[in-house]
Ligand SMILES: Cc1cc2nc3c(=O)[nH]c(=O)nc-3n(C[C@H](O)[C@H](O)[C@H](O)COP(=O)(O)OP(=O)(O)OC[C@H]3O[C@@H](n4cnc5c(N)ncnc54)[C@H](O)[C@@H]3O)c2cc1C
């Protein structure tokens with residue numbers, strides 16, 4: 294029995310054009326689970342109605358112009374008010390992003406409903422059952438919320454594949470935001486957009502990631518050169534992000550990006566559970582590590598026990614010679 | 617300026633995690649330590665109070681069995697005092713109940729600013745802090761990479777998908793800090809000795825005016841159904857580099873047609 298209605302939080306894509314890919318993944322999944330799929334956004338709904346419609350949403354609700362305010366309070370407030378008024382959904386699917394987690398957390402309190410995060414799968418077995426990757430993806434935990442409505446689910450990127458439904462443009466409607474008081478006071482004064490070259494980390498067919506085994510910051514250059522030669526993107530473990538070698542936007546893992554490229558090449562990365570959870574779904578994994586017992590080698594399709602300072606320059610040279 | 621830092625005390629992450637066979641929740645016996653993710657918040661709070669020239673850092677923690685080891689570590693770093701909520705009724709709490717408990721404890725300290733980690737090492741729901749903010753009616757800024765306070769306003773550089781945003785927010789407010797925002801100090805010997813005598817106010821669920829039915833396993837409205845091994849990746853080929861391993865990689869990439 295499908296649910297009657299699911300709402301998906303439609304986050305605007307980073308940088309501004311269109312809907313974030315994770316929200317499209319959620320719309321696709323919602324079509325499997327509910328008869329009616331609708332979406333809620335804090336962007337201008339007329340800009341996004343075509344795209345969310347083509348992924349199956351019949352209505353896109355906008356919460357109005359929030360100006361420079363962070364979206365958490367307004368979006369949670371609007372959804373909660375609709376639920377209280379009786380026009381809410383059976384479940385809300387929220388993208389696990391910076392703003393998504395804020396929305397889910399505030400919604401949970403407003404409705405006094407629990408929230409499940411780190412969701413990587415959802416099935417309907419007469420009630421929604423969620424899957425969560427635990428212990429670095431070595432085990433799968435399934436969970437369920439109690440019977441109340443709505444269920445709030447915060448879903449990790451790349452858990453589902455986005456597929457258009459061929460649906461027409463969604464209708465647009467407003468969702469009233471109640472008085473939010475002092476909680477609605479955090480506002481953006483300036484946005485900084487990092488320049489980026491080449492394909493995006495979470496979309497690239499090849500990802501080359503470096504870790505502490507690179508030895509020092511300047512050796513990340515080798516990772517970037519290899520990524521460029523393979524028309525891929527450069528990623529990193531948290532160890533070298535925290536050390537300030539590369540910006541956070543490169544981080545792959547639990548608190549960073551989830552990637553599922555055709556090939557993931559891990560260079561000098563040990564394979565901590567929090568790293569693996571972000572890259573274990575890659576189709577092929579190559580790892581270079583000098584320690585034959587490094588956990589990353591146990592999940593590699595091709596594992597090289599060797600020194601990155603020897604293997605990487607030769608690999609780059611060999612690829613340069615071909616191009 | 618008075619700052620509360622929410623610090624979680626967790627089983628040593630270096631030890632393999634265990635789930636209890638009957639409740640499928642994380643086993644939290646044995647000694648607990650300060651979650652590394654929260655040492656950044658403690659350091660940030662100490663620096664902000666230092667810069668303000670007045671006020672104190674109060675720790676708030678919810679943990680079983682009157683556990684104080686992690687609190688002592690944070691007190692040794694320089695926090696002035698702690699509120700510990702420990703009560704058998706809290707075992708099995710979900711994130712919403714945890715947030716209600718922490719919020720009630722934080723009220724007692726009446727802070728200008730609440731700091732938490734973006735996510736804990738063992739639970740990593742990442743929702744507790746903003747749930748706390750909502751219970752308290754506070755504005756929040758999550759994923760702070762830099763934090764400054766002046767003139768009753770907190771200014772945060774916040775991580776975003778595209779880069780970062782500068783965000784401003786009037787106090788009182790809640791901020792979650794990412795790992796690496798600041799370099800947590802090591803407790804000095806003097807700090808460790810002083811920590812032994814710093815006040816830890818231990819309270820129960822009833823002390824906080826909450827009922828046992830709304831927290832812990834009794835209040836949890838989510839249920840773990842099963843835990844099973846994930847599909848294993850086929851283990852691949854391991855080669856030891858003898859000076860030619862790069863050729864194996866090239867051949868592998870060719871076979872996959874990415875070159
Ligand atoms: C709440 C939380 C969230 C986290 N989120 C993330 C996350 O999102 N992403 C993430 O990556 N981590 C995350 N971590 C951190 C994670 O636990 C690890 O600390 C981190 O992934 C380790 O990075 P690393 O593999 O680069 O470093 P290390 O673990 O130090 O590994 C370095 C590796 O390099 C190898 N090596 C050294 N020298 C050479 C050489 N010359 N040639 C070849 N190999 C060499 C070593 O054998 C070793 O295996 C998180 C941790 C916590 C607590």
Ligand SMILES: Nc1ncnc2c1ncn2[C@@H]1O[C@H](COP(=O)(O)O)[C@@H](O)[C@H]1O
Nearest residue numbers: 623678732733735736740741742743744
């Ligand atoms: N039991 C707890 N005691 C104190 N703080 C907590 C507790 N649980 C969560 N927190 C705070 O909330 C943050 C995020 O935790 P979580 O939501 O579990 O990922 C942590 O870094 C802490 O600051």
